[in-house]
Amino acid sequence: MRPEDFVDDAPGEVEMVDGIFTFSPDPLPPDLDATHELVSENGEAMYAVGQLSDLDTWLDSPEVILSPLIHREAVDSSNIETTTRLTLSDIYRREAGEEPGQTATERADITEAQNYVEAITTGIQALHDGAELDRDLLCRLHEILLQGARGEQKNPGEFREDLVGIDQPGTPLSEARFVPAPPASIPYALRSLLQYVRSGPRYAPLVDLALIHYQFETIHPFQDGNGRLGRLLVMLALYKWELLPGPYLYPSSYFNANRDAYLDRLLAVSRDGAWTEWVSFFVQAIAEQGREGYTVARELLALRDRYREQYQGQGVVIRELIDFIIEHPYLTEPQAVDALGRSQPAVNQAIRRLWDDGVLRETTGQQRNRRYEAPAILKIVEPYNP
Known part of the structure; x- marks a missing residue:
């Protein structure tokens, strides 16, 4: 990572730590320009979220629909970060007592997706029971995500103590495309972020969610599992802010299908202050996945109704x-x-x-x-x- 790659008014500080340049983001919120296009995109995304929210008002058993959606999110989130191409069938077969996966790596990746299911349900239940969306909850969920899976040896539930590079595996730290916040600044940066989350949205809620997701990934508080936990944080905030009555939305599918753009947009915020482009990308993801989630839910309900009638x-x-x-x-x-x-x-x-x-x-x-x-x-x- 090179300081000259960052514009003078980048939304954070480039500093050298142990001979390596790192980037620490400024506290939220930044100043944003509400372009007509962004306002329109946000409106479409809020409509999609509203449709999902309405599902809960006429479902007699919400868990019937929530379980398939949660499992789907778990698979897509894991597929962003693993070399194995997981399917929903892999998780369901494991839950039915089979042992899918031909190699130890494939089996560990399936475990990772199972952990994501457990983390989602644990997080939502904790908030439902009155827990705060705070450091303790995030560390608890991080432990769940890494148990028996990739990253298990990288201090689950504890902040990292070393610098990390964001790039292809094996890239030397000195040549990494991006090096997030140094360990010493993590507790303070994350505390500020979580205070921002708990205070409720300052901009339109989905715009704030885009800011929060960027901030968490840029702080990168843990040695491993930050992507999974950062995507989970989106759903927890949607629930905490009462935008959704449960984890009906699975944004990882869009991020997975547009992985290069997802990573490029995040990096462009740090380097160029390209907030508008990132927020636009994020709310489009919410809109598309909201519509898809609603379609899947309605099709499942229609199938259940046909079976009940039969x-x-x-x-x-x-x-x-x-x-x-x-x-x-x-x-x-x-x-x-x-x-x-x-x-x-x-x-x-x-x-x-x-x-x-x-x-x-x-x-x-x-x-x-x-x-x-x-x-x-x-x-x-x-x-x-x-």
């Missing part, structure tokens, strides 16, 4: 099983028995009926320890499912 009058167990397979499109009979709290014969009969009708498909070909998948559900929540 099996109307055939008992409460099959109705409960339909909800369960939408949350868990890979399943075993013991899983369903445990989740529904019904007798094994009753659940087995319901599974057999759905299997005979093609709603479920048995995947093992065995007489015992069978596993099932719901292909119509997977087709909705994982359009790239092989």
Whole structure:
């Protein structure tokens, strides 16, 4: 990283630490120009968020829809940072007791995505129970993200104590494209950021979220896992500010599909003060993923309604099983028995009926320890499912 690459009025300070130039961002908020285009983009994104928020008002069981959306976000967030191409099926199969993945790296990447699911649900529940969006919560979620996964040996839940470079793996620190804030400034910079988050939005909420996400990634407080935690912070802030009643939005899909632009826009803020371009990129991501999330939710609900109508009058167990397979499109009979709290014969009969009708498909070909998948559900929540 070279000081001459940064404009004179860059939104932060370039300083040398241990012979390496680093960049520490100025406290939020910056001065922004509300261009007509940005106002229009923000309006579209807020409309998409509003549609997602309305889902909760007429869902009898929000968790039926939330579970597939959370799993989808977990996969896309992990795919930004891993070499393995994960699918939703990988996580669902792991949860059903299988061991997908051919190599140790692939299995660790699946664990990472599972951890993301746990971190999302833990974070939302903590805020629901009255916890503050503070350092303790972020460190707790960071520990969850790294347990048994990539970065497990890099002090989960603790701020980094060394400089890090943002570039291709193996790039020497002296040649890194970007070196974020030095360790000594991390506690103060993060405290300022979290105070800003807790104070509520100063600009339009989604504009503030763009600022917050940039700030967190530029501080880069942990040795590893900052990207995952920074994307999770977006959803936690949406919930904390009561813009969404749950984690219905999964922005990682857009960032993953536009990964180079995502990284370039973040770097351009630090180097050139290109706030407007970054905020525009971010709110477009929210708008697109909000619309996609709403479409997925509506398609899942329509499928559930068709199944409910098809099996109307055939008992409460099959109705409960339909909800369960939408949350868990890979399943075993013991899983369903445990989740529904019904007798094994009753659940087995319901599974057999759905299997005979093609709603479920048995995947093992065995007489015992069978596993099932719901292909119509997977087709909705994982359009790239092989």
